[in-house]
Amino acid sequence: MRRRGRPGLVTIAALLLLGAGAGAAVLSVVLRSREPAMPAAVDPDLTIEVLNGCGSEGAADRVAMLLRGAGYRVDFVGNADHFHYREDVVIARTVGLARAAPVARVLGEAAVVEQRLPGHLYDVTVVVGKLRSLAAAVDQVR
Numbered sequence: 001m002r003r004r005g006r007p008g009l010v011t012i013a014a015l016l017l018l019g020a021g022a023g024a025a026v027l028s029v030v031l032r033s034r035e036p037a038m039p040a041a042v043d044p045d046l047t048i049e050v051l052n053g054c055g056s057e058g059a060a061d062r063v064a065m066l067l068r069g070a071g072y073r074v075d076f077v078g079n080a081d082h083f084h085y086r087e088d089v090v091i092a093r094t095v096g097l098a099r100a101a102p103v104a105r106v107l108g109e110a111a112v113v114e115q116r117l118p119g120h121l122y123d124v125t126v127v128v129g130k131l132r133s134l135a136a137a138v139d140q141v142r
Helices: 009-033 059-069 098-105 130-141
Strands: 047-052 073-079 090-091 111-114 124-128
Touching: 047 059, 059 073, 059 098, 059 124, 090 098, 098 111, 098 124
Parallel strands: 047 073, 047 124, 090 111
Antiparallel strands: 090 124
């Protein structure tokens, strides 16, 4: 016979499971709210070319990987017309500024300009500047 006033083993186990489930739900909500917010790719069908405008080897490839990680489609990676671009520039070629601006937000401090070229192969051109390359070099030293 069981004594009155003392919970049984089954009751204790049920309370422990209930508490663990509630704790896991709360922890899940807390952790999800602390995830870094990456701007969502507003337009994954946007065609993008990334050009190295700083001369640092692999700079355009690194930016292309960053954009692809955000959900964008990067169709071409190559060199710009020269290696003297100081800052990153996002150029709207066949689309308006509203569609190119989210690309710049993924990069951080990139300038956005509109330079319409009807018939251009890509909607947006990203030119990687020297400041991004310099920041990457400093990060490697750390």
